[in-house]
Amino acid sequence: MEALMHKKNLTAFLKTLQLLPGEITACKTMPAQEAEFGPWPQINPQLTNALKELGIKELYLHQTKAIDMALAKKNVVVVTPTASGKTLCYNIPVIHSILENHSSRALYIFPTKALSQDQLAEINAITNKIDMPISTCTYDGDTPPDIRTKVRAAGHVVVTNPDMLHIGILPHHTKWIKLFENLRYVVIDELHTYKGVFGSHMSNVIRRLKRVCSFYGSNPTFILCSATISNPAELAEGLIENHVELITNNSAPRAEKHVLIYNPP
Incomplete structure (x- = not known):
């Protein structure tokens, strides 16, 4: 009927x-598809409380899988539809690592400034609920010189774009020692934009980033995300030149x- x-x-x-x-x-x-929830990850209690204050009392199964892999230092690529909660797949392990070790750092790479601002608001909504100060900053062409100095010295989460990473950060790595010595996570969102010639350039930038990290004694975990791509694992592994764990099963509800x-x- x-x-x-x-x-x-x-x-x-x-x-x-x-x-x-x-x-x-x-x-x-x-x-329609019902939501499928996974077990709550083993994360810092302050982060758990902050998420629950924001109304996040359960996590989708694909989120818990991605978070567990990232916490286990496995490179992961998450490919699920828009509005399926991919942001939490990297914000949770990043914030957890900072709460466990305040010197921990993370680098977020987005292709556009608009996306950077959106994601900055997302992570700030969580960190504002936590007592420990966590500095999240954008670093792009519009960042004033005095703010750039503060970001280099004390930025826990640095949000940037491929051009700024290539031109403004990597050539001046001696000014970014705190970031590179303690870089735990590198987040690359909108993976599908890094195809063709642009993707080959981005691959070289990531290769240079890994070489600088190695020089300063760090080995960051990569978390990559996309909503629209047919060969995510192949593209992700070509981009970072390392094995990645693939998560494609969307467990978010759908009408x-x-x-x-x-x-x-």
Whole structure:
């Protein structure tokens, strides 16, 4: 009966569009999906309390898998749809590492400034609930000189972009000793943007980053994310030149969707 009602509703909706016969060439219904939750990860109690204050009382299974792998120092690439909670897959292990060792550092790389600002707000929402001071800062072309000095000296989480990493950070690594000596995590979001020629350039930047980290005695774990890509493990491993663990099973809830292919007259 429920399936029949869905079909009637869809037929009624198509009629309201006043389409001519044959204009809809295909119609597929994607069923709804219930959320699947995983066990709470073994993280610092302050972080657990901060998340619960924000209303995050359970984590999806793909989140717990990614977090556990990152905490175990395994490189991981998470490929799940938009709004499936990928941000927590790297914010939780990063904040946990800082709470466990206040000298710990993380580097977030985003392709655009707008994404950087969004992610900065996400991590600040969590760190503002924690008593320990955790400095999260953007470092790009608009960062004033006096702020740049503070970021180099005390930035726990440095949010930047590929160009700034290549031009403003790596050539001046002697000014970033605290970052490179204590770099625990490197987060690369929007993995699908690093394809083709741009991807080959980015691969060389990451190779240089790893060489500088090795010089200062650190070996960071890479956490990579994307929502739209067909060969994530291959691209991720080509980018960082190391093995990655792949997580693609989305365990976030999903409403029923109707997908139509429309052929206009």
